[in-house]
Amino acid sequence: MTDVRPDLTPLLGDDLGALAGTHPADTGRAVTGLTADLARASLALARRFAAGGTLWCASPSWSFHAHHVAVEFVHPVIMGKRALPAVVVPSGTDLVATLRATVRPGDMVVAVADAHDDDVVDAMRRGPAWGVETVWLGAGPRPGAGAADHVLWLDTDDPLVASEQFVRIYHLLWELTHVCFEHTGLLTPPACDEEVCITCSDEGRLAEVISVDDLGEALVRTAEGRERIDVSLIDSPRAGDLVLVHAGSAIGSLEDRP
Amino acid sequence: MTTESTAFLYPFIEGDERDAESLLTDLATSAEAKWDQSERLRQATLDRCHDQIATVAADMARRFEAGGQLFAFGNGGSATDADDVAQLFTRPPWGQALPARSLATDHAVLTALSNDIGFDVVFSRQLEAHGRASDIAVALSTSGNSENLLKAFAQAARIGMLTVGISGYDGGRMAASAALEHCLVVRSDSVHRIQETQAALVHALWAALQSELDTEHRIDRPEGAP
Incomplete structure (x- = not known):
């Protein structure tokens, strides 16, 4: 985005600055599972970006979320952070057809959608065949196990609360991805040294x-x-x-x- | 240019780091702290702005009752927030659908104005074309300093529109501008945390507007009206 005032808060452990009248909150406990999922997704994205991958952003029902994710990565709010390739898949187009035509092995797809969004379900399940890593943000009833490589899910059924928390999730996804870039030794996935492993063999x-x-x-x-x-x-x-x-x-x- | 260094927090910052587990633990811990911080900022801001939200919602209700429509705009991530406003008002999860649109979506208009005149007029020029006295201008900015928003608010004020800014930091130039009737400010200096709470402000404003319309001044649209 174009409000390019530097973020004055350090990336880890920032305090509340001028914020007055804070309320005690215990929301951190409730997001433990989510933040662990966020951490793994961020490292996966950092590895793919480091290897030259592009992030495709889709949100058929809330296109503004897809645009927000993409602009976050392309033009970071924190000056000095590298611009990363992220692209919106326009809403109103055939999601699967567009991704099939444009994604390359090594790319990433992030979707913000409900579990019952059939187009997103279909795009996500094709991820392994296309060679893309998939990240799915949503709320309410969860998609089935293994629906995407990373399922970042909220329990709330309130669409407005969910929408606010999606923004938080993709902001954190961006922030943590950039922290991973500082750990260059971890940006290359560990070499496979098993005798027979699923990834290296021709297993299914x-x-x-x-x-x-x-x-x-x-x-x-x-x-x-x-x-x-x-x-x-x-x-x-x-x-x-x-x-x-x-x-x-x-x-x-x-x-x-x- | 500001860059953060988190190197001091990690024992292995060199290229020979191989164990991802400690990094993943640190990332999750950091994310939880930020989540908590965002939640507290959200609640504190909604509490502090409670009366102001009610006032703005009432003013907006009068405009909609008079047949006005809402124009939302902003730059970058705030442009997507403007799209969010337009979608929420026109296709709400509950309550009345209200006429609203984002001025950040039409690439033909945005590029024509930017190319022919300059980016500072991309919103003001659209208000010049579309705005009427009964309408509402809502713009979002984390800094409150964007030139094109200030120009658009000046134009909106000239037309007689209701002008509502949603800003961050100390409110910036938007909070000080005489062209803005209302300016809701998220008092933080983190762009991300500001945007997260601005989304909550938009939702709170919308909900307050809906109950304003419901309880006192429900619009009874004739059957088949657009």
Whole structure:
């Protein structure tokens, strides 16, 4: 944003300055789980930014939140902090189609949306196939387990309280991401030294079908790029389907079609 | 140029740091402290501004009853807050929908004015085109010093609009300007914490306005009215 007066408060442990008449509050306890989730999401974002990733911001119902997140990262309120690539996915466009066309492996997607926002549900579940890290901010009933890499969730059912707290969450996401940048040794994920690990092996990688041919093969997109796989083991695969790939074959479909 | 240093807080600031767990713990602790601080600032500000919010809400209700509409504007993150205002008033979670819009959304208008005249007139020129005496101008700024907001308030005052500023720090130039009838100030010097509480002020103002309309001066719109 363009109010570029320097933030006078240090990033950690700032006091309340000129604030008069403060009230005792115990809200810190209630957000313990959330702040631990925020910490992990911030480190993940810092690692992706450090590796050249772009942050895609979406909020189909509250586009102002998506714009606020993006401007926060691109033009920080604290002078001297680096500008980071963050982009709004415009509301009113097909979220999945737009992201599919534009995201690159290594990117990040942050969404501010309710758990029942079908477009966000669909975009988030495609994250592993696109090679993007997903962060989902919301309130009320939670999305299902594993709906996104990072689920930052509020318990409140009050839409106005939720909206205010979303601002807090993404401000903190920005602040903590920048703290992580000071820990250069942690910006590269630890090397995988297990004998067999899920990430390094060919164990059930998620892929999105790009096209299917008549020979029982399909061109798919995974976090590693495009590849041709055998799809003869699954029923009627279609473009856009998510499938699990193992050793060059689709061994299952995530689509639940009758 | 101000940069913070948090290096003193961490034992491993060099590139050979490998254990993320202690950093994650520190980050979560820091986030909890900031959350708590934001919550206290929010509550203290809402308490301090309680009477002022009621006064502004009553003034706004009179304008809406007279057929006025609300224009919201700001720069950067505050532009998104202006969009929030417009969405809340027109598509509320409860209560009456009211005519409001953000002056920060039309990229054709914003770029035309910036290119042809200057960024300082992007809001004032729009008020010149759209504003009427019964209307309301609401602008948000964390510093209270943005030139284009002050110009827009001067224009709004000339038209006879109700002028409401939402500011931070000590209120800045907005709090001192004669063109502003009301200025709600979040007394903090952290831009993020100011914005978080400004969002709460907007919501409190909106809720006070809704109860003002509900209890005393409910607008009975004719069936099928726009």
